[in-house]
Amino acid sequence: MDIRFQDVGYTYQKGTPFESKAIYDIDLSIKDGSFTAIVGHTGSGKSTVLQHLNALKKPTEGTVTIGDRVITNLSENKGLKSLRKKVGIVFQFPEAQLFEETVGKDIAFGPKNFGMSEEEGLEKARELLPLVGLDETFMERSPFDLSGGQMRRVAIAGVLALEPEVLVLDEPTAGLDPQGRKEVMNMFHSLYKNKGLTIVLVTHQMDDVAEYADHMIVLEKGTVMKEGHPREIFKEAGWLASMQLGVPSTVKFAHELEEKFEWTFDPLPLTTDELAAQIIEKLPTRGGASV
Structure with a gap:
């Protein structure tokens, strides 16, 4: 399921003395089956864009197309609930949203809210636990007796229980x-690989973008400044610095090696494995073997 923003803008408290334009002229595409990273420093508009991905907010200008549904400022709220099943959002610190007495019931809450029986919801919870790195023994445990990492996995399972097509x-x-x-x-x-989910990652962790994403969107001051493959965008380290953004540690190290040894890395290595492979190729050899 594709998601497309066309000339999207959003103004908080529009029409009041306190109105504030958060995003404007947003044009972007998130393709079905992609792993897209949205990056930008604090105040760039990431959170507002995120809330448009499943119509938690409706644009004050432009259109957001989610699958075959077009959302404008005139769209009625009726029917938007189904979109929030198709596009699941894992908010920052999702463990803060846990509230049920057992892990199983917490995971099953979403499916029950969409009409699934309690028994079916608990069975869905039981199936999902291994996917988030937990086992069936967690079903009857209180989520509040778990470690922070375990609580986060339970919260993620609760979003996955709705079987979204897109995971934000x-x-x-x-x-x-x-x-x-x-x-x-x-x-x-x-x-992403095994279940065919489309992933949208909102992050400031550039190493994660380099390791996992195949598409990257850079926001600044409420609009899209650049969009493309991470390898192409990370070539522009100076430009990213002007956006108050860094580059992955592999890219930074590659640039340091280029300056020190006058090497050229092509293509730009994004992962540790890619960097290691190119370094081995560039090392001098002795007796036919790399040293």
Whole structure:
């Protein structure tokens, strides 16, 4: 399911003395089956764009097309609930939204809200636990007795229980240590590859963008400044710095090696494996073997 923004703008408290334009002239496309990263520093408009992806907000200008549904400022709220099933959002610190007495009931809450029986909802919860790295023994546990990382996985399972076609992730690794961040991102990448989910990642973690995304959108001051493949955008380290954004650690190290040894990396390495492979090719050889 594609999502398309055309000339989209949104103004908070429009028509009042406190009105504030958050985004304007937004044109972007999120293709079905893509892993898209939306980046930008604080105040760039990321959160407002995110809330338009499943019609939590309706544009004050322009149109947002979600699948075959066109959303404008005149769209009625009736029928928008179904869109929020197709486009699931995992908000930052989703564990704060847990409230049921058991893990199973918390995961089953969303499906029950859409008409599934309690028994069916609990069965759905049982099926989803392994996908988020938990086992069936968690079904009867209180979510509030779990670690922070486990609580986050339960909250993510609750979104997956609605069987969305698009999964939107708002800073999904915030507050996690490096190992926890990698585990969570690998889980999402597995869902992307094995379940055919379209992923939209809203993040400031450029290493995650480089490792997982195949499309990148850069926001600044409420509008899209650049859109394309991460490899092309990360070539412009100076421009990103002017946007108060960094580059992945692999790209930074590659640029340092280019300056020190007058090397040229082509294509620009985004992952550690890509960087290592190109370094090995550039190393001098002795007796036919790299040193």
